[in-house]
Amino acid sequence: MDIKLEMPLFYRCPFGLRLEIGPATLGVWKDRDNFIYNEDYFDIARQRAVAIFESAFVPTDRISMVLQIYAYGRQKIHRSNYLFRQIKAVDAKVIKYSTRGDLYVEDRTNNRERWRRVTISQLQTRDIAYENLLHAMVNQDFSNRTPSLSGQLFFLNHDKQIVLNLYDDRGMDVVSLTRQPLEPLYQRHNTWILDRNREQIENRFNE
Template identity: 40%
Template structure:
């Protein structure tokens, strides 16, 4: 059985056959999606005018916002698939030494599949060896995850000197609710689904954190008249 077929098999067993595209930007790649603002606009990212020291209050607020949205999207017993991927020119690989495996070390006994995806971003790749390398961990539940450490790591994406960070993209698939959670960096977070239903209550619950730039589109999908 090919690696991709094995991955499909895992997805079928855990009822995760979503058509949601696991691509950045998740919000713009999927019809039914929400985009949230994590980094507060009223708090400076920098603690000084020379931009030499970051403002930890900015990251505290961003982390708290991400945690609040996570709690709206996940219940403790929801079934989860963890997907981590990197863009590769054929040489780069996901290695067991990558921080991803330390971050999810408690899931080391769970089913894990490595796969390649060559058409995930575009169909006209200049070189056929270009692809997405992905690892998927299944048969996992929200209570297995350390969401605080996950959020801290993802918000550090552009600021690795604050602490650990991931070089690739991390998607948490909520198989129970049928949605995908993705923190793209300290600025924001996307949720996507195959239909409106999994996102409607979150739209209302976390409305104050929606990114104003895309609010009109989200209102057109979810606002109740």
């Protein structure tokens, strides 16, 4: 699939949806002074993330997952990572590690700064506990919430030619090189399109 896995995906692909996950009308905090979270916010964020995912992926779709982390020095993605524990029969899957030094930066002279990437392929959607993974990504910016998964996680649907990235608790990008795979999601989840991107998205889907 010829989609470059760099955030923000929405601005790097010809067709995409940018959808609101955590509702801005609620907000993260119930009592910020006492560090009490608004659990309704997180419940809705998880529910929306799962609903969109299940609109884009069915159990038998052939998929891959890519996790990349910003690393300095020898930091790596280890097999103890939460990601691996959410995959059935993970040892039977194809797991490939790679290192990239050219993501998001113009100065590529510092050889100690790298993006570590693991790509897990030969999966079907039913092989992964995607609800747990989406929950972990919703929590990633809140160090005292569990489960949590650090880094950038991309779900690649090879059958539908779609890439999905829950970039944080606020939003999710779903992209493709063509409009057709995204049409059902555009219709079904139209009310969740982020307001600041709505005009751009509607122009693209209605042109």
